[in-house]
Amino acid sequence: MELTKDEEKSLNGEHGEALQTAYRILSATGEATDAEKLVPIHWAHVSGVNYNTIGDAGEEFLAGLSKNAKFRVRTTVNPMGYDKDSVEKFGLDENFIQKQESIRASYKKMGVTPSFSCIPYEVYDMPQEGTQVAFAETNAAIYANSVGKLKTNKESAFSALASAITGKSPYSDLRKDDSPTMSIAMKVSDPNELTFGLLGYFAGKVADKSVAISGVKNLDKRCNKSLCASMGTSGTCGKFVLDDNSGASEKVDFDEKEMQKVYDELNTAESGDLITLGSPQLGLEEMNDLASMLKGRAFKKRCLIFCPRPIQEQARHLGYAGQLESAGCELLSDCCTCLTPLVTKKDVDSVTTNSIKGAYYLKNSNGLDVNLKPLSEIVRDETS
Amino acid sequence: MTLKTIVRGKVSGKVVKSNQPINFLGSVDKKTGEVTDQKHDLFGKKIAGSILVFPNGIGSSVGAYTIYSLKSNNSAPAAMACQKADLTVASGCALANIPLFILSPDEYDNMKDGDEVSLG
Numbered sequence: 001m002e003l004t005k006d007e008e009k010s011l012n013g014e015h016g017e018a019l020q021t022a023y024r025i026l027s028a029t030g031e032a033t034d035a036e037k038l039v040p041i042h043w044a045h046v047s048g049v050n051y052n053t054i055g056d057a058g059e060e061f062l063a064g065l066s067k068n069a070k071f072r073v074r075t076t077v078n079p080m081g082y083d084k085d086s087v088e089k090f091g092l093d094e095n096f097i098q099k100q101e102s103i104r105a106s107y108k109k110m111g112v113t114p115s116f117s118c119i120p121y122e123v124y125d126m127p128q129e130g131t132q133v134a135f136a137e138t139n140a141a142i143y144a145n146s147v148g149k150l151k152t153n154k155e156s157a158f159s160a161l162a163s164a165i166t167g168k169s170p171y172s173d174l175r176k177d178d179s180p181t182m183s184i185a186m187k188v189s190d191p192n193e194l195t196f197g198l199l200g201y202f203a204g205k206v207a208d209k210s211v212a213i214s215g216v217k218n219l220d221k222r223c224n225k226s227l228c229a230s231m232g233t234s235g236t237c238g239k240f241v242l243d244d245n246s247g248a249s250e251k252v253d254f255d256e257k258e259m260q261k262v263y264d265e266l267n268t269a270e271s272g273d274l275i276t277l278g279s280p281q282l283g284l285e286e287m288n289d290l291a292s293m294l295k296g297r298a299f300k301k302r303c304l305i306f307c308p309r310p311i312q313e314q315a316r317h318l319g320y321a322g323q324l325e326s327a328g329c330e331l332l333s334d335c336c337t338c339l340t341p342l343v344t345k346k347d348v349d350s351v352t353t354n355s356i357k358g359a360y361y362l363k364n365s366n367g368l369d370v371n372l373k374p375l376s377e378i379v380r381d382e383t384s
Numbered sequence: 385m386t387l388k389t390i391v392r393g394k395v396s397g398k399v400v401k402s403n404q405p406i407n408f409l410g411s412v413d414k415k416t417g418e419v420t421d422q423k424h425d426l427f428g429k430k431i432a433g434s435i436l437v438f439p440n441g442i443g444s445s446v447g448a449y450t451i452y453s454l455k456s457n458n459s460a461p462a463a464m465a466c467q468k469a470d471l472t473v474a475s476g477c478a479l480a481n482i483p484l485f486i487l488s489p490d491e492y493d494n495m496k497d498g499d500e501v502s503l504g
Binding site: 021024025027028029031032033047048050053054055056057058060061136137138141153154155156157158159160162204232233234235236265339360361364365 | 388390391405407409410411414415420421423440441442443444445446447448449450452453455456457469470471472474475476477478479484486
C-alpha cells in the first residue's frame with residue numbers, strides 16, 4: 001500500500017505513539033486486502049467496549065492509548081457491559097464495574113460520542129449514500145452497506161479504532177467493489193425475522209464478501225436487523241442486496257432443509273428460563289410494535305429488553321416504555337444481549353430469544369442453552 | 385513460498401491445523417488459548433505456541449481483542465497462517481505482533497497438523 005509522506009512519518013513514529021499504532025494496524029489491514037492507498041472516512045463506529053469481551057488486556061491497552069490518542073472523526077461506540085441505572089440488580093463484582101468504568105473513561109478521553117449502541121444507524125442521522133465510514137460492529141457494517149448504501153468494510157475492533165484516530169481506512173474490498181459473487185434463492189415461504197436470521201447465518205457461511213438474495217421483495221426493520229446480525233456472526237460477508245437478477249456466477253438455494261440445519265445447530269433448548277430481546281438492540285419502531293403486541297398481556301417470566309439510551313428516553317416520552325414495563329419487561333440501555341455479563345449460568349440454564357446472533361454468543365460465550373422463536377411466538381407462549 | 389506476509393517475523397513450531405474458519409471471540413478462551421466451541425474441529429485443543437493454520441477469521445470484530453489478549457496472557461500462537469486474510473485476524477496480529485502469513489493453496493494443503501515448520 002502506497003502511503004503519503006505524512007502517513008509514512010506517522011508510521012515511523014514521528015507523530016507520536018498513538019498514530020504509529022494506528023498506522024501499523026492500517027498497514028496490516030491494507031496489506032491484507034491489497035489496498036493501494038488510504039481514503040478519508042467520515043464516521044467510525046468502534047467495537048471492543050464491553051469488559052466482558054476485551055478483558056484486562058483490552059482495558060490496559062485502551063488506558064495506555066487514550067493518554068495520547070484523539071479521535072479525528074465522529075466516533076460512536078458499541079454497548080458496554082451494563083446499564084448503570086440497574087447494575088446493582090445483577091450482582092456484578094466490584095472489579096468488573098471498576099474495569100468497565102476505566103474503559104468508558106478511556107473512550108471519553110479520546111473524544112467519543114458515548115452511544116453505547118450496536119445500532120448507530122437507528123440513533124443518528126445517516127450520511128448521504130456512498131459516504132465512506134468505518135463500522136466495526138458487524139450488524140452495523142452490513143446494515144450500513146446494504147440498507148444505508150454507505151461504504152465500509154466489515155471492520156475489526158482495531159481497524160475501526162485506527163480509522164477513528166487517523167480519519168482514514170484502506171481503499172479495498174467493499175469500499176472499491178461491492179458486486180455480489182453469489183446469489184442465494186430464498187425458498188422458504190411465510191418468513192419471519194427468525195427465518196431471515198437463519199438465512200443470514202447460512203449466507204455468512206457460504207458467501208464471501210457480498211451476496212445477492214433473490215425471492216425477497218422487501219424487508220421490514222426487524223427482519224433487516226436480524227439478517228444483518230446473523231450474517232455478521234457466521235462469516236466474512238459484509239453486504240447483501242435484494243436482487244432477482246444480480247448476475248452473480250454462483251447460485252445456491254436456501255430451502256426448508258437448509259433452514260432446519262441452521263436451526264438445529266443453534267437451538268439447544270425446548271424453552272428458556274428467561275427471555276431476552278435485543279441483539280441488535282431494539283429501535284423505537286420495534287418498541288412501539290412490541291408494546292402493541294403486548295396490550296393487555298404480561299410476561300410470565302423475566303423479560304429483558306435491550307435498547308439504546310436515547311431510544312429508551314423517546315420510548316418513555318411516547319409511553320411505550322411504560323406499556324412494556326407494565327407487561328413485565330425490564331428495559332436496559334448501554335448494553336446488549338450479545339456477550340452480556342448479566343445473564344449467566346449462576347442464575348439460568350437457558351434463554352428464549354428471537355436473535356440468531358444472541359443465540360450464538362449466549363451458547364458459545366455464556367455457556368447457556370438457547371430456545372429460538374420468532375417474536376410473535378414468544379408473545380403467544382410466554383405471556384398471559 | 386508464502387504468498388504474502390502481513391505481519392513479519394521468523395518462527396518455527398508445530399502446526400495446529402483446522403479446516404474450519406475461526407470466530408476468535410466466540411470460540412477461543414482468551415486466557416488459556418483453548419478452543420471452547422464444541423462444534424469446532426479444534427475443540428479442546430490449545431493453540432498457545434503453535435503455528436496456527438486455518439482458512440480465515442470470521443464473525444465478531446472484537447475477535448481482534450481476543451488475539452491481543454492471548455498474546456498478553458502468553459497463550460497466543462507463535463504465528464498464524466491463513467488461506468485468506470480478514471481484517472480481524474490481520475489487525476489483531478498486527479497489534480499483538482504475531483507473525484501472520486497468507487499461504488499459497490498448495491502450501492496450505494501440504495501443511496499437516498503436527499508438522500514442524502519454519503516460516504518467515
